[in-house]
Amino acid sequence: METSMEQARKVMAEAIATVTALLQENHLTTASRTELLDFAIDTGALLRTAQAALIVTTAEAEERSTGAGQERLDVSCGCRNVNELMQRTTGAAPTTIKTWSRLGRMVREDLGMTGERRPARFPALRDALLSGRIGADGLAAATGPLDAIRDRVPADHLALADQALAEATTTEDEEIVLREESGEFGDWGALIPDENPITAQRRVPVMTDTLRVHAGAWATALDQDGAEPQDERARQLRTLYFGTAQDGIVPVRGRLLPDVAAQLQTLIDAINNPHGKEKGVRFRDSGEPALNDDRTSGQRAHDALATALTIAAASSEAPTIGGAAPTLVVHVTEDSLTTGSGWAHVTGADATGTNVPVPVSVANHTACVGAVQRVITGTNGRVLATTITDRIFNATQRRAIIARDHTCIIPGCHTPARWCEFHHVTEWHDGGPTSIDNGVLLCWNHHRYLDTNGWHIRIKDGVPEVQAPDWYDHTQTWHPTRPPAPTLPRIPART
Structure with missing residues (x-):
């Protein structure tokens, strides 16, 4: 009898083979508008699920790579750290894996002293990630502003923001049906041909920028006393550096204070x-x-x-x-x-x-x-x-x-x-x-x-x-x- 992991790997292999064949045979060029839209929505859902799996996998690999010696997962695989291990297994860039690692800390249920799982920092957003409602970008946009104030606001206030942002990741019933005659979805309805006015149900994710705005509003509302400490941190972080000239170009990097950036x-x-x-x-x-x-x-x-x-x-x-x-x-x-x-x-x-x-x-x-x-x-x-x-x-x-x-x-x-x-x-x-x-x-x-x-x-x-x-x-x-x-x-x- 197949285990859950074996079943998941089999399904993923079939999905990869199907999508690969579709792309190689260039079927997208002959797809109708509705087919192209449906394909983009389904691929986005697949992307969010894959990102959730990689974030959780990175977190699990890091948990198994604590301690010393060959008991560490990364060492036993011949890697110097988890980042190298994930690079070799996924082909992702080191910076991408660092992002997965950071996001993993936002949603990981760590083991307590008694061996029981402790709740994640943001349990509602964890559920939104694992259910495919948000991906890596959405999770980063939602948790970034909240995690920055986590030590300065009450836990129950932070929980309210976590729940509100998770609820903002989808519609009330989590699915919508596109209907041309209803006019409910504006320009989206124009994509539905007359001969097929109703598509299959599709979950439509919230845009990352929308989550970022909502999270920023919650962080500002919860951290009323954080303006001055934040300004002090920003003052310490402000930088402007010139690199070494190469090929007639001098690279510039740095961090500008918001008012300086706005003036520029x-x-x-x-x-x-x-x-x-x-x-x-x-x-x-x-x-x-x-x-x-x-x-x-x-x-x-x-x-x-x-x-x-x-x-x-x-x-x-x-x-x-x-x-x-x-x-x-x-x-x-x-x-x-x-x-x-x-x-x-x-x-x-x-x-x-x-x-x-x-x-x-x-x-x-x-x-x-x-x-x-x-x-x-x-x-x-x-x-x-x-x-x-x-x-x-x-x-x-x-x-x-x-x-x-x-x-x-x-x-x-x-x-x-x-x-x-x-x-x-x-x-x-x-x-x-x-x-x-x-x-x-x-x-x-x-x-x-x-x-x-x-x-x-x-x-x-x-x-x-x-x-x-x-x-x-x-x-x-x-x-x-x-x-x-x-x-x-x-x-x-x-x-």
Whole structure:
């Protein structure tokens, strides 16, 4: 007679074989909308059950791996710990197994001193997990905020929250029937064809984000005195670290206080969409379709942060370093700066504090908005001479350029003047003067990548003109960045 474990393994093997065959034969591409919906619901239920089984299995493996010697389950299997054991048996990543282990502690019924099972930390949510109403993500969302306050609130209050969240994981009767004619389920009903208005009953899980919101509300309500201790913990945990540069990228990691994160996000949103306008290039004298911004959201956030840092460094209120304003120092040889090829170096760009190699275009970009300090060294590294050449547009020139350009001159980019940089149309090292007729406004992104993004700029009769990348405008027509002056009908003089 088969044991329960043997029966379960047999059923799982059959389910795996059936689903594998369905996927390999590509049946989903020919499935109807109802079949696809049913398959997603059933697969989600299977996923939640599998996650519950793995969470409980990890907890059991950890309980059997206490003590010392070959009696430990992990050691007897030739593994150094339970995490390695579960990696080898499931193929999951170490971080995933750590999550299973942490969630296992939330729902495990530990053995007491007398050998009896003690209730789990969250027995109602344990039942929701084991019955398949929530999976790993839902359990983490529900238990996280409550476990953080577990030592600061009465046990009976915590039990109320546990029960309320478990009840929120499903409908009252735990199952619903989708009916098109009832209109009860909004857009869900539209998925049901007329010839099959009622599907088989399906359990519909609560969304993880909904559980997270509910759990946060319960934690806030129960822990009225926890705000200040939480703020103190957050103050201790706040961090910002720079990693070591690799492949031209410096990794950043850390934890921001909520108000700091909100300020940064607000600033990024404002810089990326300062006027609430849709991004895209559109020539004002052309009916051609818009050219959309192809940067990812992460790239736009990076460029917005670069803009904010440039503004902050240029602010008169920025703190000084050694009596001078904070200045980015870029080292480049005179030959590289002249030829436009080779490498430059940025000082203090990563955790090592050493010089990080960057393209010469970075030196050109930095020098265009600041002062150039040229250091001549001997073969032995001795500094022989230094010269500082000011190539910054003065206040009068800046006001005039702003009055003319208003925003970044690349069509469709609405970055306002106060967030733009001043660019020499004819590069300074090529003999271009620091003058109004050689200066334009560019946002950080268009300025930083002007050499590679395909845009070209010139000034004709004191007015900036742009030429779009050839893949967009095969005619390579130069377009003015300002709308043409309106031609008004002549009004005959009164007689």
